[in-house]
Amino acid sequence: MSTEPLSAQQRRIDEAVAAAQAATTDGMSAGERYGVLYDHGLAWVNFPAGDGGLGVSTSLREYAAQQVAAAGLETPPRGSNTIGFGMAGPTIVAYGTAEQKKILRDIYTLDTIFCQLFSEPGAGSDLAAVATRAVAEGDVYKVSGQKVWTSGAQNADMAILVARTDTSVPKHQGLSYFLIDMHAPGVEVRGLRQITGEAEFNEVFLTDVEVPAANMLGEPGQGWKVANTTLNNERVAIGGGSPREGGMIGVVAQAWRDHPEYRDPLLQDRLLELWVEVEVARMMGERLSQKLAAGQPGPEGSGAKLSFALNNQELSSLDITLRGVDGLRYDTYEMRRPSEYSMTGRIPGYRYLRAKGNSIEGGTSEIIRNIISERVLGLPGEHRVDKDVAFKDLPK
Amino acid sequence: MTDIDLLPSEVEEDLRSSVRKLFTDRSDAESVAKLYDDPHTDTSGLDRAWAQELGLAALLVPEDLGGAGASAAEAAVVAEEIGRAVAPVRFLSSGVLATTLAVGVRAGDLAGRLAAGESFAAIAFTASSPQIRAELTVDGDGDSATVSGTVAGVMDGAGADEYLVVAGTGSDTVVALVAAEHVRTEAFLSFDQTRRLADVTFESAPATVLGRGEQAAQAVRTAEILGRIILAAEQYGVAQRAFDLTLEYIKGRRQFGRAIGSYQAIKHRMADLWLEVSQTGAATIYAARVAAAWQAGEQTEDEVELCSLVAGSYASTSAVHAAEEAVQLHGGNGMTWEYPLHLYLKRAKADELILGHAAAQRRALAPLIDLTA
Numbered sequence: 175m176s177t178e179p180l181s182a183q184q185r186r187i188d189e190a191v192a193a194a195q196a197a198t199t200d201g202m203s204a205g206e207r208y209g210v211l212y213d214h215g216l217a218w219v220n221f222p223a224g225d226g227g228l229g230v231s232t233s234l235r236e237y238a239a240q241q242v243a244a245a246g247l248e249t250p251p252r253g254s255n256t257i258g259f260g261m262a263g264p265t266i267v268a269y270g271t272a273e274q275k276k277i278l279r280d281i282y283t284l285d286t287i288f289c290q291l292f293s294e295p296g297a298g299s300d301l302a303a304v305a306t307r308a309v310a311e312g313d314v315y316k317v318s319g320q321k322v323w324t325s326g327a328q329n330a331d332m333a334i335l336v337a338r339t340d341t342s343v344p345k346h347q348g349l350s351y352f353l354i355d356m357h358a359p360g361v362e363v364r365g366l367r368q369i370t371g372e373a374e375f376n377e378v379f380l381t382d383v384e385v386p387a388a389n390m391l392g393e394p395g396q397g398w399k400v401a402n403t404t405l406n407n408e409r410v411a412i413g414g415g416s417p418r419e420g421g422m423i424g425v426v427a428q429a430w431r432d433h434p435e436y437r438d439p440l441l442q443d444r445l446l447e448l449w450v451e452v453e454v455a456r457m458m459g460e461r462l463s464q465k466l467a468a469g470q471p472g473p474e475g476s477g478a479k480l481s482f483a484l485n486n487q488e489l490s491s492l493d494i495t496l497r498g499v500d501g502l503r504y505d506t507y508e509m510r511r512p513s514e515y516s517m518t519g520r521i522p523g524y525r526y527l528r529a530k531g532n533s534i535e536g537g538t539s540e541i542i543r544n545i546i547s548e549r550v551l552g553l554p555g556e557h558r559v560d561k562d563v564a565f566k567d568l569p570k
Numbered sequence: 571m572t573d574i575d576l577l578p579s580e581v582e583e584d585l586r587s588s589v590r591k592l593f594t595d596r597s598d599a600e601s602v603a604k605l606y607d608d609p610h611t612d613t614s615g616l617d618r619a620w621a622q623e624l625g626l627a628a629l630l631v632p633e634d635l636g637g638a639g640a641s642a643a644e645a646a647v648v649a650e651e652i653g654r655a656v657a658p659v660r661f662l663s664s665g666v667l668a669t670t671l672a673v674g675v676r677a678g679d680l681a682g683r684l685a686a687g688e689s690f691a692a693i694a695f696t697a698s699s700p701q702i703r704a705e706l707t708v709d710g711d712g713d714s715a716t717v718s719g720t721v722a723g724v725m726d727g728a729g730a731d732e733y734l735v736v737a738g739t740g741s742d743t744v745v746a747l748v749a750a751e752h753v754r755t756e757a758f759l760s761f762d763q764t765r766r767l768a769d770v771t772f773e774s775a776p777a778t779v780l781g782r783g784e785q786a787a788q789a790v791r792t793a794e795i796l797g798r799i800i801l802a803a804e805q806y807g808v809a810q811r812a813f814d815l816t817l818e819y820i821k822g823r824r825q826f827g828r829a830i831g832s833y834q835a836i837k838h839r840m841a842d843l844w845l846e847v848s849q850t851g852a853a854t855i856y857a858a859r860v861a862a863a864w865q866a867g868e869q870t871e872d873e874v875e876l877c878s879l880v881a882g883s884y885a886s887t888s889a890v891h892a893a894e895e896a897v898q899l900h901g902g903n904g905m906t907w908e909y910p911l912h913l914y915l916k917r918a919k920a921d922e923l924i925l926g927h928a929a930a931q932r933r934a935l936a937p938l939i940d941l942t943a
Binding site (some may be wrong): 450461 | 574575577606752787817821828829831832834837838840842844845848849850852853855856880881883884921929932933935939940941942943
């Protein structure tokens, strides 16, 4: 981390904001405006200069966002390129070659939308069990296999991919990490319908897809390590820094206020209990962000995802119960491809069903509990019978 | 709403280590357990130690009344350490509740005595009542009055040097002081012997009226709010220590050839408990810092009351949960007198009732967040 005083780093942010403001003109398209921010190091301020950043402390991201907003500069909606912003970007800047880093600008301007090809039917929580093969042939790799639970694949231009390049070594050692073109021949995306009726995510079938060797991020066999950079960023991206009554609790509390007929005294205490649960989780998130800003480690980060999932699920369930049969009016189970979605959107039934995913996506609550107990509490790890066995010799 | 700084200050960390040292040296688990074998154990030496030697009785008294002018944030640190040690001290009853009430009615002499650690006071109210008041008769319109009636289950009700009485509500509130010689106390063997309860009786006891009306009512509200926050900090200390003892135990205890802490059934319970205890810590420091800002005129009473009820209701439940998990995860050892877990379980369960159980606190929270039934 930089030893430059925070005040000096803040000054550099202020200067960059002023310069970006001066360089932004009325006639520019949205993409051009985002490009100006990128070129002035305001895309990811903690990234190095030249890669969309200013090389300042990660703790100043919030400060920079405030300054950019105060200057009236428009930023790209993160939700349009969630994987690109939160996962591909930080991984590429950590492991990418100069050539590979050129894509960072396109991620920020939304010209290149990313998705994530990690999970497979046989590799969910056990991600290192990925079976998709990438076989070197000259200066390309030929990739074949099946990925699943891939959000946004239907809109993606590129993907971050974990595939197996060596089956003769144990599972963690034979993986490599690639950037692949989602428009390449052999890539087939099929919507995978969810319990809500719609399809946010997909199955992705890869059949002899040719990926240039130059698109490998890191070295052959380094895929597990590179993927963990992505996953750590995923866990940081979820949760943290919300106002009181932000999210699902706000929706349910408002329903209680707006509808006197919902106010069953026997359900009131459950609502109050959940209000308190969400509030203490918010307070812990607040303390965590202050710790991180002060450069102190904050193991509470993994706890935030656990409480978020629990509280969302309990609240969305109570929401239906409070409303009686009105809670059972569903809007549509039609198979659709939503371009964006909100956990707090639509109707109670949808929110209840969607919230079920909160304890599964981005690491199941069971895996999070393993992580907390092993990495935070120092308890022994799970027995791993497949740890030292070559991947090809594992029972399938 | 101003930003609330949630990281410990250097002053607080110094305070923490001196309080921890006091209890490590003078009130270890073995000596605390003795309180259950001999209900008449004299703990006044320990009270003098925190109050006089460390000067902690002066914390919540402003400098112009002879105190240290510290805030709820420092008092919360002390309470957390008391909880960790399950220490049998009159900090909550005298150092926080009685002291805050005395300061609130500007009873300078009493505040001075309390601040110096020369005197320990108890407020005559039933420990489990959400309100600091009792159904007592206070006769007399002037500066002196007589007090009659009985109050069941007063915290540290036996052995106090003086007794505060709160009667009436709103503009009829009256706060009076009765000397110990005019009070009949009957301590009963308490579920939690680290904070003994007593039935307290006044029979036409002569009293000095310290305050009346709105000022007195405000002093009572302030004591209730600070009391809840400081109690929550104590509960956090109980919960964290019970958790720490358990974590240490499951790493060392082996069954079926491996540490029981390697089994997922236990790991996952501990992960959940860690989250609950960590959230308790965040909620209590948050409330204490908001209270400190309120004392400095930088937060509203509604906000500090809300935070006190959030921290209070959450910590009540989580401390009991942590102590119960501690007993269970220690297996047969958790049921023994020899292991200290029972001290934490008893303290946590008794603490859960003080100033109103969790559901009563949530009921009080409802109007503040516009979620009434």
